[in-house]
Structure formats: C-alpha cells, structure tokens
Amino acid sequence: MDFEKGNGLVPAIAQDYRSGRVLMVAYMNNDAWERTLQTGEAHYWSRSRGETWHKGATSGNIQIVKEIFADCDFDTILLKVEQVGGAACHLGYESCFHNRVESNGDITIIGERIFDPAKVYGK
Amino acid sequence: MDFEKGNGLVPAIAQDYRSGRVLMVAYMNNDAWERTLQTGEAHYWSRSRGETWHKGATSGNIQIVKEIFADCDFDTILLKVEQVGGAACHLGYESCFHNRVESNGDITIIGERIFDPAKVYGK
Numbered sequence: 001m002d003f004e005k006g007n008g009l010v011p012a013i014a015q016d017y018r019s020g021r022v023l024m025v026a027y028m029n030n031d032a033w034e035r036t037l038q039t040g041e042a043h044y045w046s047r048s049r050g051e052t053w054h055k056g057a058t059s060g061n062i063q064i065v066k067e068i069f070a071d072c073d074f075d076t077i078l079l080k081v082e083q084v085g086g087a088a089c090h091l092g093y094e095s096c097f098h099n100r101v102e103s104n105g106d107i108t109i110i111g112e113r114i115f116d117p118a119k120v121y122g123k
Numbered sequence: 124m125d126f127e128k129g130n131g132l133v134p135a136i137a138q139d140y141r142s143g144r145v146l147m148v149a150y151m152n153n154d155a156w157e158r159t160l161q162t163g164e165a166h167y168w169s170r171s172r173g174e175t176w177h178k179g180a181t182s183g184n185i186q187i188v189k190e191i192f193a194d195c196d197f198d199t200i201l202l203k204v205e206q207v208g209g210a211a212c213h214l215g216y217e218s219c220f221h222n223r224v225e226s227n228g229d230i231t232i233i234g235e236r237i238f239d240p241a242k243v244y245g246k
Contacts (some may be wrong), residue, residue: 011134011148020141020142022138022201024194025134025194025199057236064145064208068168068224069220069224069233070220070222071148072212072214072219072221074222076219078145078146090195091195096194096195096196096199097193097194097199098192098195099197100190100191103161103163103191104160105160105196107193
C-alpha cells in the first residue's frame, strides 16, 4: 500500500459483505494494515486518539474481514466485513452514513439505532 | 460538511446505486461539494492536478448522483451514483477496487476492462 500520499494514512472503507451497505470509513497506517492482514479483524488508526484501534475492542462490535481490495493507486482500502453486533457506528446506527443530504443541504437521518451508545461506551 | 479535519478535503465514496458496488474514492473540497449538490453530477478535487474535476468530463463517464449521505462526523461523503459508461476507473475497470489482496499480501486482479484507457484518454 502507498501510505506516503496521505502522510502515512490511507482511508479504509468497511462494507457489509452480505448487504453491500457501506458501514464506515476510517484510516489505516502500516501497523493497522499489517494487524488487519494478520488477525483477519479490522484495525484502524484513530486520528483523534493517536493510536492503533482494534475496531470493536470496547463495544464488542468487531469486524471480521471476509475480503480485502485495494484501489488502482493502492492508496485506498476496501474491506468486506461481517459486522458483529450489526452496528458499525459509535452512535449506535448500522452505518455511519445515516445522514441523507438533500440537494438544498437539508439532512434526514435514515435508519434506527441498533444499540444505545450511552450503555455501550458509558458516556 | 467538516472540511477542516482533512486540510480542506474530505473523502467521497462513489457507490453504484443499483448493485451497491463501491466504484471509487476521491476527494472533495467545498467547491467540488457545492458543484455536486448544484449539478447532480459528481465533482471532485484532484490532488494530483490541483483543480476541481468534473468526473467524466474527458471520458464521458460521468456520475449521476442519485442519493448523498454524510457520515456521523460529517467528514466523509457517500454518493450513490449511476455510473455512465459502466466504468469508474481510469484504467477501464468498473471499479477502482479491482485488486483483491490476500492475507499474505498477494494481489489478484478481479474484473475485466470495460474500456481501453489508451483509446479514451489518448495515453
């Protein structure tokens, strides 16, 4: 993978391997990439916390990697995953992409919360 | 959208609105975002050329935007598009994500070329 273009990070898309729904986008550095390949579970680099992040370590909602694709420039990753717990978003939704944007900029929330983030994260 | 976190850019995923296939990832600045909303056709910011880019302007393979989603942090965009010409990748494949990565790092190319980039781009 070409990590240089993005200052050591590449975006990684997690897509549900059955429904094809795009669940989330996060970032990987080389360490997260290697751990993902070795363990078969998605690891990312948390830009806010500045650390490698085993997705689901806190919530239990890990992502079991079924297939991995790289794009034509090898600077973006696509993971086809089984999303344990049925929700990828830290807000409790299946997908982080639950904000539908209308052409006038209005936002409509699509989908229902699968879990209550206050209970899962104790926030 | 929150363009600040990524130094003025956010990643944007183009997903086929019928098949759910992830076609490509590119970047948008505020100008590309506004033009996408206004025209209903995908516009991106080309990091290599340093300019706003109307996807398909050269190849004819424009992306007609069917639905737009923003993620929970409003720093990533998901476009559900109709890919005119059936191929999003500048190498002629339907999807840029045609490189399947095995856990040992081996790469297998998946899919066939829809067009010949030498004929489309004159390269």
